[in-house]
Structure formats: structure tokens, C-alpha cells
Amino acid sequence: MCIHSFPLIQAKLDENAENALKVKEWEVGMFQNEMAVSQRIKIRRRSPTEPPTHYVGPFEFQLQNGGNTPRNILEEIVWNKDVEVTKMKERMPLSVLKKAIENAPPTRDFIGALKAAHFGTKLTGLIAEVKKASPSKGVLRENFDPIAKAYEKGGAACLSVLTDEKYFQGGFKNLEAIRKAGIQCPLLCKEFIIDAWQIYYARTKGADAVLLIAAILPDLDIKHMTKICKMLNMAALVEVHDEREMDRVLEIEGIELIDINNRNLETFKVDINNTKKLLEGERGQVIHQKDIIVVGESALFTPDDIAYVQDAGIKAVLVGESIVKQDEPGKAISGLFGKDISL
Numbered sequence: 001m002c003i004h005s006f007p008l009i010q011a012k013l014d015e016n017a018e019n020a021l022k023v024k025e026w027e028v029g030m031f032q033n034e035m036a037v038s039q040r041i042k043i044r045r046r047s048p049t050e051p052p053t054h055y056v057g058p059f060e061f062q063l064q065n066g067g068n069t070p071r072n073i074l075e076e077i078v079w080n081k082d083v084e085v086t087k088m089k090e091r092m093p094l095s096v097l098k099k100a101i102e103n104a105p106p107t108r109d110f111i112g113a114l115k116a117a118h119f120g121t122k123l124t125g126l127i128a129e130v131k132k133a134s135p136s137k138g139v140l141r142e143n144f145d146p147i148a149k150a151y152e153k154g155g156a157a158c159l160s161v162l163t164d165e166k167y168f169q170g171g172f173k174n175l176e177a178i179r180k181a182g183i184q185c186p187l188l189c190k191e192f193i194i195d196a197w198q199i200y201y202a203r204t205k206g207a208d209a210v211l212l213i214a215a216i217l218p219d220l221d222i223k224h225m226t227k228i229c230k231m232l233n234m235a236a237l238v239e240v241h242d243e244r245e246m247d248r249v250l251e252i253e254g255i256e257l258i259d260i261n262n263r264n265l266e267t268f269k270v271d272i273n274n275t276k277k278l279l280e281g282e283r284g285q286v287i288h289q290k291d292i293i294v295v296g297e298s299a300l301f302t303p304d305d306i307a308y309v310q311d312a313g314i315k316a317v318l319v320g321e322s323i324v325k326q327d328e329p330g331k332a333i334s335g336l337f338g339k340d341i342s343l
């Protein structure tokens with residue numbers, strides 16, 4: 001019997017084929033991408049003037065000329081990341097990473113650590129960031145070798161480690177070194193993830209969680225990557241900056257951890273009111289119903305800042321600059337919270 005006798009099955013097959021095609025189109029950056037536009041993602045995956053090297057079905061891509069300068073820093077980072085990841089994938093195919101993961105030590109429970117910190121103390125759990133430099137602030141700290149230990153001693157629940165070399169002077173070597181130094185805190189790989197391969201790679205380097213940025217990933221990618229994280233026993237911290245991104249992410253099933261970035265990654269403008277704005281009204285209710293842990297991120301400098309975002313409904317904060325720049329980062333944590341949170 002022919003499949004056309006079963007219209008429902010045929011419809012499902014058509015839908016799957018259409019989804020697969022959409023993913024492919026997204027991956028090869030077709031026409032600045034219909035799908036990205038429909039989700040109002042302004043960040044293009046790669047420079048539109050690169051030579052067409054991909055095919056979808058019978059069609060060869062004719063990428064349009066023009067607009068080959070990144071429109072903002074985030075787009076520039078993503079275009080560079082695309083080139084970097086393509087080269088890394090050639091050197092280290094997924095099959096090699098999967099083999100390495102088979103023998104890797106188990107991951108640590110990132111979400112569990114944040115919940116324990118929050119529900120144990122009723123304070124916000126701290127994700128302390130190991131960040132040498134950033135595009136907006138330049139070099140923040142020359143030497144941060146002992147900083148992870150100081151953070152842990154100072155009461156951090158988890159650590160965030162920048163692994164991008166070009167823009168943040170970070171690296172996977174830092175992630176590996178921190179893991180090998182006997183740090184117990186779960187580790188977030190703070191990267192610009194545009195390809196699922198990077199999640200496997202992060203896992204081989206000791207990450208317990210990865211960052212997925214809604215401004216650069218369409219829903220299908222977030223969905224797919226979240227599933228990969230679950231499969232690898234890792235947490236996915238999904239970053240949003242505006243209402244549109246928050247609404248998209250709240251529609252995706254299985255999201256457990258959302259981070260509201262107070263920094264606009266296209267303009268560098270920071271505003272901690274952003275956290276409050278995105279948690280108000282119906283969005284806050286949905287987050288509560290779905291039992292999602294929300295992290296407040298960027299530009300948090302004082303106990304008043306922490307109290308403000310906590311009152312808005314966040315359960316954890318991700319903090320870089322205000323503690324990484326201090327001579328004694330452990331003590332800086334107490335200063336930030338207005339009390340010793342290591343007890």
C-alpha cells in the first residue's frame with residue numbers, strides 16, 4: 001500500500017523534511033536566512049559574500065554580495081567563530097570527541113548547585129566569571145590563575161569560564177586547568193555556540209554547562225542543542241536580552257535555566273532594569289509554572305544591585321567585572337553581597 005493512503009503519516013514526513021531543510025539552510029547561512037528573519041534574529045551566521053560551497057537538494061546556493069562587514073560586535077564574533085569552528089572540526093571530528101567523552105569523568109550538577117545555593121541560603125546563587133578581557137571593557141585582569149580557587153572559597157556556587165580567545169583572551173586551556181586544579185564548583189563554558197560540535201568539545205574539556213545565546217540561535221538549534229546537553233548530562237543556560245527572545249525561549253520545551261543579560265551585546269549598553277522588565281507579568285508566571293531558574297547577568301556591582309534583581313525574581317547571578325578586577329576576588333564576593341556568602 002502506498003504511503004499517500006495515510007495522509008497523516010505523509011504530513012509528518014513532509015514536516016520532518018521541511019524542518020531538516022530549514023536546519024540545513026540555516027547552517028549554510030542562506031540569504032541571511034528566512035528563518036532568522038522570521039524569528040527576528042538579526043545576527044547573520046556568516047559573511048554573505050563567502051563563496052557558495054553548499055547545496056540543498058538540487059539547488060546551489062548563490063549567496064548575495066554586499067553587506068560583508070559585520071553589523072555589530074556580536075555578528076563579528078559569530079563570523080569569526082564560524083571560521084574557527086570549521087577548522088577545529090576538521091582537526092577533531094565528532095567521532096573522536098564522542099570516543100573521548102566515553103572515558104571522561106562524570107559531569108557535575110550545575111543547576112543542582114545553583115538551587116542548593118539559593119534554597120539553602122535564600123540568597124542568589126553566584127556564578128563567578130573567570131574573564132581576562134572583554135570587547136567592551138578591554139583587559140580586566142592580567143593574571144587570573146588562582147582566581148577560581150578564591151571564587152570557590154568566597155562562596156561561588158558555579159564558575160563561568162570564557163573560552164573565546166580572540167575577543168576575551170580566554171581559552172579551553174583555562175577550563176581544563178580549572179577542572180584539573182580540583183575545583184568542585186560546576187563549570188559553565190562561556191562560548192559563542194553556533195554548532196552542536198562545540199558542546200561535545202566543551203564536554204571533553206571539563207564543562208558541566210554551556211551557554212546558548214538566543215540572539216544568535218534559531219529555535220530549532222536551541223531545541224536540538226538542549227537535547228544534546230541533556231544527553232551529555234550537561235546543563236544549557238539559555239541567554240536572552242529582550243522580550244522577543246524571552247518569549248521564544250519560553251515556548252521551547254525542556255528549558256530549565258534562562259539567563260537575562262542586562263548587556264545589549266550589539267551596543268554594549270547595560271541596564272539592570274532589563275532583568276525586572278523581562279520577569280514582569282505573564283512571563284514571570286510562565287517561568288514560575290515551568291519551574292525555570294532565572295539567572296541575572298551583567299553590570300552587577302553592589303549589594304543593592306543584587307537585592308534589586310533578587311526582588312525581581314532571579315535565583316542566581318552571573319558576575320564578572322565587579323569581582324574579577326579586585327585584588328582579592330574572594331573578598332570581593334562578600335563586598336558584592338554585603339555579607340560573607342561562603343558560610
Ligand SMILES: O=C(O)c1ccccc1NCC(=O)[C@H](O)[C@H](O)COP(=O)(O)O
Pocket residue numbers: 073074129131134135136137261263265268297298299300318319320321322
Ligand atoms: O562584555 C562584552 O563586552 C561582551 C561583548 C560581546 C558579547 C559578550 C560580551 N560579554 C559577555 C557578558 O555578557 C559578560 O561577560 C557577563 O555577563 C558578565 O558581565 P559583567 O559582570 O558585567 O562583567
